[in-house]
Amino acid sequence: MTTKNLIQREKKRQKLEQKYHLIRRSSKKEIRQVPSLNEKWEIYGKLQSPPRNSAPTRLRRRCFLTGRPRTHYRDFGLSGQILREMFHACLLPGARRSSW
Incomplete structure (x- = not known):
């Protein structure tokens, strides 16, 4: 059996992912629509501002x-x-x- 702290950590990541899901999706949509490279870099900066554990690739x-x-x-x-x-x-x- 998995230890309880690993399961709780996974649940915390799921909550964070749900919380920041819309922010990530909207900023990715903006990146596709903006033609200039400088504006894209600014949006990438916004995309990196949420916590790391809110990324969907961190879920297991x-x-x-x-x-x-x-x-x-x-x-x-x-x-x-x-x-x-x-x-x-x-x-x-x-x-x-x-x-x-």
């Missing part, structure tokens, strides 16, 4: 149950390890397990 998808960051399946929101256990327990309808 984690397992819903365990918080595991690796082998994360987006469709289920679970890690591969938990998904396999659920397959074997027949908790996911329509899923087939393979053994060879």
Whole structure:
């Protein structure tokens, strides 16, 4: 299991990303519309003013149950390890397990 402080840090990043999402989107739209290079540099400066943790690339998808960051399946929101256990327990309808 992931430690609680890592999960809380991830939640804090998600809140920051939601808070600054509109600011980032509007400034990127401005960059595309402005023809002069000097004005673009000024807008890039504005784009760097929000906190680093508000960037969407800083987010990490984690397992819903365990918080595991690796082998994360987006469709289920679970890690591969938990998904396999659920397959074997027949908790996911329509899923087939393979053994060879």
